[in-house]
């Protein structure tokens with residue numbers, strides 16, 4: 001979607017926006033987790049600084065539907081990213097990835113939202129940050145609790161168990 005900003009390029013003011021992106025074909029890892037639309041809203045302001053420089057702020061959110069990269073369990077997770085960009089009518093020397101060029105007094109909202117969306121996304125999709133994964137020996141999902149083979153295969157745990165036994169007077 002193109003947002004027309006001709007009213008605030010030369011004069012102070014603000015233009016609100018809403019945009020919806022369909023990213024269901026986007027592949028992350030081997031998955032397509034963005035099956036729901038991405039809804040974005042915010043405002044573009046002329047903050048009265050240098051001429052022809054506008055500031056865009058807002059937020060984009062969706063719900064990701066994925067399979068955990070570590071334990072292979074399906075899950076869904078709300079995902080939102082802040083939007084922040086500088087819009088200019090001329091390419092500045094110190095241009096960075098958050099500076100976008102206006103064309104015919106219009107901002108390309110889809111491009112700005114997509115850049116922010118990808119920048120904030122983890123390349124590894126986990127059902128939770130501390131996902132315990134699968135036991136390499138028996139294949140049990142360790143988020144459901146430990147399996148029988150972990151204790152015996154880890155000598156550090158065996159040593160710890162010995163220590164605990166000594167400290168407990170019974």
Ligand SMILES: [Zn+2]
Pocket residue numbers: 068069070071072073126127128131132133
């Ligand atoms: Zn997981």
Ligand SMILES: [Zn+2]
Pocket residue numbers: 135136137138139140147148149150
């Ligand atoms: Zn196991």
